[in-house]
Amino acid sequence: MSKAVLLPRAGGKLIAQHSKDVSINTEGVKKLAAMLLEKAKKREFFIGSWRDHTLNPKTSDEKAINWIFLCDTLNFSFWSKDENNKFMVRYKGKEYTGYWSLCAAINRAIDEGTPITDPNYYSKMTMDQLKHVMRSDSAQQMPLLEERLCVVHEAGKVLVEKYNESFVTCLKQANQSAQDLLKLVVRDFSSYRDEVDFEGQKVGIYKRVQILIADIWACCLGEGLGNFDDIDTITMFADYRIPQALVYFGVLEYSDALWEMLKSDATFRSGDRLEVEIRGCSIWATELVNQEIQDLMAADEACGDITVNSILIDHFLWDYRREHAEEMNSIPIHKIRCIYY
Numbered sequence: 001m002s003k004a005v006l007l008p009r010a011g012g013k014l015i016a017q018h019s020k021d022v023s024i025n026t027e028g029v030k031k032l033a034a035m036l037l038e039k040a041k042k043r044e045f046f047i048g049s050w051r052d053h054t055l056n057p058k059t060s061d062e063k064a065i066n067w068i069f070l071c072d073t074l075n076f077s078f079w080s081k082d083e084n085n086k087f088m089v090r091y092k093g094k095e096y097t098g099y100w101s102l103c104a105a106i107n108r109a110i111d112e113g114t115p116i117t118d119p120n121y122y123s124k125m126t127m128d129q130l131k132h133v134m135r136s137d138s139a140q141q142m143p144l145l146e147e148r149l150c151v152v153h154e155a156g157k158v159l160v161e162k163y164n165e166s167f168v169t170c171l172k173q174a175n176q177s178a179q180d181l182l183k184l185v186v187r188d189f190s191s192y193r194d195e196v197d198f199e200g201q202k203v204g205i206y207k208r209v210q211i212l213i214a215d216i217w218a219c220c221l222g223e224g225l226g227n228f229d230d231i232d233t234i235t236m237f238a239d240y241r242i243p244q245a246l247v248y249f250g251v252l253e254y255s256d257a258l259w260e261m262l263k264s265d266a267t268f269r270s271g272d273r274l275e276v277e278i279r280g281c282s283i284w285a286t287e288l289v290n291q292e293i294q295d296l297m298a299a300d301e302a303c304g305d306i307t308v309n310s311i312l313i314d315h316f317l318w319d320y321r322r323e324h325a326e327e328m329n330s331i332p333i334h335k336i337r338c339i340y341y
């Protein structure tokens with residue numbers, strides 16, 4: 001009988017309680033929460049911010065849902081060994097790197113008439129076709145192309161054979177439950193099974209499946225296909241950028257040994273204790289920030305109809321990190337090659 005898997009929130013709490021090289025600073029949590037609440041009051045971050053991004057879909061239809069599913073199936077490992085030589089896609093006159101280079105490559109393929117979001121196409125895609133879609137406008141090509149071909153083959157095959165060629169079928173089966181959708185995706189799409197062992201306990205970090213659900217929710221403005229009764233149970237998405245922001249804001253603190261390892265540009269192995277502590281503490285720290293904001297809002301009637309949850313806090317921190325890359329990049333990321341984030 002397989003051991004029960006702890007979901008991200010409970011798993012993040014367990015990891016934070018036993019973490020040795022990563023700690024959460026309560027003062028930092030309070031300060032960040034106060035700052036975010038002020039920004040939320042000025043609507044500097046809210047569910048609509050997602051659509052503000054040029055490359056994101058602007059509709060809430062089946063086309064948008066299948067675009068998001070393909071994008072989040074491939075949403076991992078964009079970092080380069082050499083920060084000055086990154087995979088880059090030039091699209092409509094603008095240069096995109098990192099996560100946005102993936103979106104630009106997908107949109108470029110759509111403009112060129114490639115049915116890239118059709119699971120009948122990507123379930124049988126050849127490596128040459130993938131290389132053409134992901135062709136770079138810099139000297140660096142997209143990392144992990146072999147792994148990317150495998151994950152789209154699997155995802156496409158499952159959608160065609162089990163879900164009527166559309167992720168909308170999965171959505172409808174989940175019946176507006178984010179947690180049921182999470183379980184369905186982790187059960188049927190193995191590349192989303194982002195699970196770690198921590199002190200004898202299996203923990204689902206589940207970064208890509210949670211960002212998939214959150215992107216659908218945000219794209220649909222929480223309505224129609226994106227209407228989930230339990231969306232607030234989704235945690236932040238444990239990638240390699242939010243830890244940078246949490247350290248920057250004094251919420252996460254690293255041991256000297258971990259700092260040394262990060263500064264030495266070492267490559268971590270997926271499942272390493274240090275990696276798990278960074279990811280798990282990021283989840284729990286964001287939950288604590290969210291809880292602090294909820295407590296502040298409960299005591300402040302001016303907060304009326306403001307919605308804040310871990311998803312919106314994550315999106316704000318991720319966008320903020322990008323807008324302040326210069327300052328933030330003084331905080332090293334943990335480098336891992338894997339298909340989970």
Ligand SMILES: Nc1nc2c(c(CN[C@H]3C=C[C@H](O)[C@@H]3O)cn2[C@@H]2O[C@H](COP(=O)(O)O)[C@@H](O)[C@H]2O)c(=O)[nH]1
Pocket residue numbers: 049050053056075076077078079097098099100211236237238239240241242314315316318319322341
């Ligand atoms: N925690 C978290 N991780 C996120 C995202 C996104 C894209 N979402 C944005 C799109 C619309 C919304 O407004 C979101 O702002 C990508 N990633 C991860 O980041 C890493 C790449 O980073 P960089 O090198 O800077 O491109 C990589 O692991 C990728 O998987 C997020 O939102 N949260």
